[in-house]
Amino acid sequence: MGHEEIYLFNIHCHSDMTHISLLFLGLLSVIIDTRLCCEYFPWNPLRDKNNHFAILVLARGGSKGIKLKNLSRVGGNSLLAISVREVNKLRGIDSVWVSTDHEKIAELAENENVNVHWRAPESATDEASSLLGIIEFLKHHPEVDILGLVQCTSPFIKSSYLQQAVNHMQNGKECTFAATRSYKLRWQKLGDRLIPLNFDLKKRPRRQDFDGELVENGMFYFFSRRLIQQGVLQSNK
Known part of the structure; x- marks a missing residue:
């Protein structure tokens, strides 16, 4: 901070x-x-602010694929530390939180000078969605009006990307999220047939003539409390 x-x-x-x-x-x-x-x-x-703007990193201890994956190291630093350090560079943020159920993750968060929210067991299972973790956090933090969810499994996250999202939300947007423009031509299999999904077979586009598609990359999601109360992370506003 x-x-x-x-x-x-x-x-x-x-x-x-x-x-x-x-x-x-x-x-x-x-x-x-x-x-x-x-x-x-x-x-x-x-x-004195009307809207409390918080950043949340969901980092539970359990993982079926990689044990304590949020503490896995890339370039000498843990994934969690990389994300938190980029978040701590942001302007216009009122509080930063790591939501976890594991002592080692809580200790690292404290060492990085951010708040710890002890995650409820029911929101930290393998089956629990990120939305459930967000709802549980907001339930215990009624002061938060705008929340940014940062995924610590994105090692190439940059504060400049996050600052753009913060600025969008401060300008009245209901949600902002990270996406990558993809130029892949996609197909779907229906029975024994293949159907093109995003192009015309008779007018197969060249890359330079194709606007592509926006694909979520999962790096971050910013949203208002009101949107979460509707049970969704995103809208078209």
Whole structure:
């Protein structure tokens, strides 16, 4: 986070509802309700904003393919550290969170100076979708109005890409997500037939004459709370 952030407390909260009263400069009393474990929460009481803009990285410990894949190292750094460090370069963000169910991932997140949200068991299974993890996070963080989901399995993520998404959302967009333009000619098999999906057989396009298609690459998804309340990550707005 930027230099303007004020680190008020570093606590572990494990009760169902803990009330914490803090005095800031002898003038400000802050009462915070916490339902989950909170780690190193950066907060600036002088910042007055209508919309709280948060970044969330879902990083559960379980993985059938690669054990603790979010801690796998690329170029000497873990996938999670790469993503978090790029996120921490962003402007206009109020808080950064790693949602996890694993102590090692939580420890790395804390070392990178971001908040830890302890993920509920039902949202951290192999069958649980990212949407379920997002809904669970927002349920416990009602202050968040706009959320950016960053996938830490994208090692080539850049803060410049993320900043563009942040800017779009701050300009009133309902959602923004990462996509790659593809120039592949696609087919579908129907019974014993092959059907072209995105081109005309009689007018097979050259690459320079083909606009291509936009394909999600999964690097990030930004959206409003209102969109998630409708049960979707994206809209056409």
